[in-house]
Amino acid sequence: MTEHTAQDDHALAGRLAEAAGRLLLGVRDELGFADARALKDTGDLRAHEYLMAALAECRPGDAILSEEGRTSVAGKRARGDERAPTGNTATGDRLAADRVWIIDPLDGTREFSEEGRRDWAVHVALWERRAGGGAGGLTAGAVALPAQGVTLRTSPDGALAGAEPLRVRPPREGRLRIAVSRTRPPQFVTELAGKLGLDVELVPIGSAGAKISAVLLGDVDAYLHAGGQYEWDSAAPAAVALAAGAHASRIDGSPLAYNRRDPRLPDILVCHPVSSSTLLTGIRDVSDALPE
Structure with missing residues (x-):
C-alpha cells in the first residue's frame, strides 16, 4: 500500500460516511415518520447499498463487514426495492484479508425513526493487518452525525471534527x-x-x-x-x-x-x-x- 493510499483512506472514510448521511436525511424527507419500520429498513438498506457499492468501486480488493450484510438480515427490504441486501465478504476471505472495512450504515435506527432526534450516526472504519502477519488494528475511521451537521474522522495527524483538529478534553475536577x-x-x-x-x-x-x-x-x-x-x-x-x-x-x-x-x-x-x-x-x- 502506498503512502498516498494510506492518507486517502482517512479522507475516503469521511467522504463515504458524509455521503451516506446525506442519503439518510433524504430518506427521512421522502418517507416521513408515520411508518417507523419502513423508515428504519429503508434507511438501513439504502445506506448499506450505497456504502457497499462505493467501497467496491474505490477499494475493490478490500473485504467488507457491514451490519446489514449479514445472512440474518437477508429478508429485509427497502421501500420500493425488492432486492435482498448485498452480502458481506465471506467470513474465511475476510479473516484472511489484509484490509477490512467495518461499517454500520445506520447506527441508531430507533433515533433515526423519531422526528427531531439527532443522536444517530453512520460508521465507516478500516482495519488493517500489521506487517509480518500480526493481528492488525483500526487505521482509519469516520463517524458522520448527519442531523448534527458534523463528521468526526481520523487524519494522518490525529483526528478532525469537520476541518478542525479534535482532541478529547479532560473532565472537570470532581x-x-x-x-x-x-x-x-x-x-x-x-x-x-x-x-x-x-x-x-x-x-x-x-x-x-x-x-x-x-x-x-x-x-x-x-x-x-x-x-x-x-x-x-x-x-x-x-x-x-x-x-x-x-x-x-x-x-x-x-x-x-x-x-x-x-x-x-x-x-x-x-x-x-x-x-x-x-x-x-x-x-x-x-x-x-x-x-x-
Whole structure:
C-alpha cells in the first residue's frame, strides 16, 4: 500500500460516511415518520447499498463487514426495492484479508425513526493487518452525525471534527458525566456512579456513535456500555477516539479487537485517559460485588 493510499483512506472514510448521511436525511424527507419500520429498513438498506457499492468501486480488493450484510438480515427490504441486501465478504476471505472495512450504515435506527432526534450516526472504519502477519488494528475511521451537521474522522495527524483538529478534553475536577443507553442503561453503571466518590451524571444518548462522539466533543466525559454490541457498533468511533487521544478499551481494560470470526464485541469504555484508571477500578469493584 502506498503512502498516498494510506492518507486517502482517512479522507475516503469521511467522504463515504458524509455521503451516506446525506442519503439518510433524504430518506427521512421522502418517507416521513408515520411508518417507523419502513423508515428504519429503508434507511438501513439504502445506506448499506450505497456504502457497499462505493467501497467496491474505490477499494475493490478490500473485504467488507457491514451490519446489514449479514445472512440474518437477508429478508429485509427497502421501500420500493425488492432486492435482498448485498452480502458481506465471506467470513474465511475476510479473516484472511489484509484490509477490512467495518461499517454500520445506520447506527441508531430507533433515533433515526423519531422526528427531531439527532443522536444517530453512520460508521465507516478500516482495519488493517500489521506487517509480518500480526493481528492488525483500526487505521482509519469516520463517524458522520448527519442531523448534527458534523463528521468526526481520523487524519494522518490525529483526528478532525469537520476541518478542525479534535482532541478529547479532560473532565472537570470532581465531576463525571457518563453517556448511557436511552432505553437500557446497564445496572452496574448506576452502581458504579454511587461508588466513585464524584458528582456523577448519567446522560441518556441514542446510538453508540453519538455517545462516543459526545465524549470527543466534550458534551459528556465518558461512555460505558456492557449490554452487548458488535464490531460495527464501535469500530469507527473507537478509531476516531484513539486518534483524538482518548482511552478506548473493553471494560476490563483489555484492548478492543476487530475482524474476528465472531463479530460480537459486547462492552466498551471510552473516556479521557485521566479518568480511565478510576473508571476501570470502579468497574472491577462493582462487577465483583454483583451477584453471579
